[in-house]
Amino acid sequence: MNTAIRWIDTLNTLIGKALSFIVYILLVIVLYEVVSRKFFGTPTIWGFELSYMLYGFLFMMGYAYALKSKSHVNIDIFYSRATPRKQGILDIIGYLIFFFPFIYFGLKASYQFTIQSWQIMEHSQSTWAPPVYPYKTTLLIGFFLLFLQGISEFLKAIYKVKTGEMYES
Amino acid sequence: AETYNWRLVTTWSTSIPFYETAQHFAKTVDKLSEGQLKIKVYPAGAIVPAFQVFDAVRNGVAQMGHDWPGYWKGKNEAFVPFASVPFGMNSLEYTIWLQHEGMDLAKEVYGKFGLVPLMGGNPGQEIGFFTKKAVNSVNEMDKMKIRTVGWAAEIFEKMGVNVSPLPGGEIYLAFERGVLDGAEFSTPSTTYPLGFQEIAKNVLVPGWHQTSCQNMFMINEKAYNELPDHLKYILEIASRETQLWSMAEREYGNAVAIKKYKEEGVTFNKLDDDSLNKLRKTTKNYLDGLRKKNALLDKVLTSQEDLIQLYSNWKEVKSGVSAYPYGDYIKGKHLE
Amino acid sequence: MSPDLLAIAMFVVLLLAVFLGHPLGFTLGGLGIIFGVIGYGPGAFFILTNKTYGLMTNYVLVAIPLFILMAQFLDKSGVAEDLYESMYIVLGPVRGGLALATIVVSTVFAATTGIIGASVVAMGLLAAPTMLSKGYQKELTAGVITAGGTLGILIPPSIMLVVYGGLIGMSVGKLFLAAFIPGLLLSMLYLLYTFVLCYIRPDYGPPIPMKKRTHTTAQKIGMTMKSMLPPLFLIFAVLGSIAAGVATPTEAAGLGSLGALLLAVVNKRANWKFFKESSYSTLKITCMVMLIFVGANFYTAIFMGLGGGDMFERLLFAVSDNKWVILAVMMIIMFLLGMFVDWLGILLLCVPIFTPIAVGTLGFDPLWFALIVCVNLQMSFLTPPFGYALFYLKGVAPPGMELGHIYRGIIPFVILQVIGLILIISFPELVTWLPNFIMN
């Protein structure tokens, strides 16, 4: 169990930290567009589309890392006052009722969504018209990484119930 | 009899008149079927975002969708000619074409994705390009930044105009503040509420880039097949009625909008013949290139050209009595 | 179950479910799935990808990570600290001075950022630890930070106004101009309230002890001028670039980030650690905001699909035919919705239904109506139980500040906003004067 938690946490931390630097590429692209248009009078045809692709990639791939680092907000009026064991129980309920159905359908739908895009080698409707099937695949990968992290968090909840202590990595 | 409750998702926000077209269709179906088929219309974003309508209907989120088929260019380039073609057919010609070969071809294209198409209205020709300073030719546009999308954007690019593909919501501010020097959105009545006339008092006409704006309904095939035959027929009748209703309502609205634009001091500048010819040639070369890469697109465009060819003879023969006010006619305005 | 009952059940269950303490985005998403399967039909789950991909392709929202990055840069650049420090010295001798300083700084920064997440997070990191360590009441601390930070979505630049303009087809520039005075009005009301409250109850906001008041008036003026320069430079970078036609609102967020980066370079803060930590935090906070977006968008879509929108429409027409009564009912509905649904959900839910009635049928001025809707909607960030500004603060609050303090702290500020809203409804010039003045 601990091995699984460690592997998943390490994987998502590495991915999250590495990809977080994409925000700087995004910044450069947005600024390039302004300069290119304002000072050279030549707006790019790819600037606005590449910007949202980087932004979407960023948050889809980062969900798991954010879950691992407990960045997602919750209403913890009762939760924060509960003992680790009770917190574990609340976590297990939350993961079973909300997280796993959400992620199951999320994975199922994004699989269908991504496959349909690959089947027709779908391109964007814009003038630049980049392929969008790789971009749509990040939806699937992002949900999958989030699913893995959910398993890790679920195992941590079981640990809390079993031992009555917080899981320390 | 069994009743059916359907959802219809659209690519339109409620402020765009095409949303009303979808509502008109739903009401007609409700009345014709005496309530047996109820269709609830949703604006863009209520259930799915505008550009997700296609995938949503295909995957059963809603039984129906209402669109401008050009949005599905990335799925297959052959969707675009069902929406509009630069220097292509007008709304009457589209209706004639759809009634004859067009709908069969639409069924072929939409059918590849498990969708059944129906005519969805045609609000007429697009107004043209709002510009801050008056221009009459494409040459004068080479230093300008213009907002347009689709095939027209690529044709403009090939003629050396700087094109910026900003999304709808960003246009006004970008235009007002000078991020853009020119912009187009849609037909006169649809563009009017956007308030471009507050920013720019010139419009470069005619709207060669979209000589009409065909809309389509799409139905999830599985949902369609579950309907009894009489309801399928009602859908078809209602779609043809909607096509007619939309042409009449919107062309009236377009005329009223032009009057209002003129009252607000907007000048309409005609593209010179040389520019039109150059644009026409660039369009032809561009489309020829696309047709080589996509057989289905070629098939649809060929069918349209056949109709244009056939109809042009009659158009020529009957020309010369276009309805203008008496004084204008006498002064020589005989042609459309 | 009838559709109406199902829609109501969706609300009630959400209200109970959130107290399990599960991440909000997943709770909203999970409930969307459950009610989707029960009431919507087999297509429901696919909406999840439609909505998520819709967010992934929304260019306007690219401003979110950029504004958050800007907040991170600012946070680490020392600019906000300097401003906050000098405001503290200027206002410190006053009872409640630190709270007043927080509101002033929030108002200034509201004019540089377009989203709530970033401004509340920045002020939460900056002001909350200081205020608590100086003995300020936790509730008041939470109140001024969340209410002040929320001004960011009203005072331009503002994502909400950009989205509103896009939805209704209105000039975003005009909306920006119209939002200035209402935003400042709210800021004034907060200042006034805080001043009076702390005057009466100095224990809520103790002034600086006499022996620490060592700065002369000239020094204070100098410090203020010096510390105001960087934020003014940022306002110029963001709002100035939009006004001068250099950038779209999304690009302006990028220019703001560049500006904040330059300030950090000038203050010699920009090292490898600075970049590393800024990007890690930006990712985590962006994901936190975007998970709520996904969950709330999906939940709202299922709610709409179940006929929740119709239910509200029927409710509205059943009440009265007096235009002021209908307006009041609209405002109350949006306020109540704002307790549960995010602003984007309400905007998509109500504005398409209400605007044709308010502007078309009842004949209200579209710009004025837009602004009272937006002032109302920004309240949704603060109204419990689901005030996202409250959650953002909770996400960065120092230990010891619980959600309970935040909930209690926000109540007076919500009342102030209601007063502000009534003032704007009563005096339409508050909205229309500035755009008319500038545009003519």
Ligand code: NA
């Ligand atoms: Na702002």
Ligand code: NA
């Ligand atoms: Na709220």
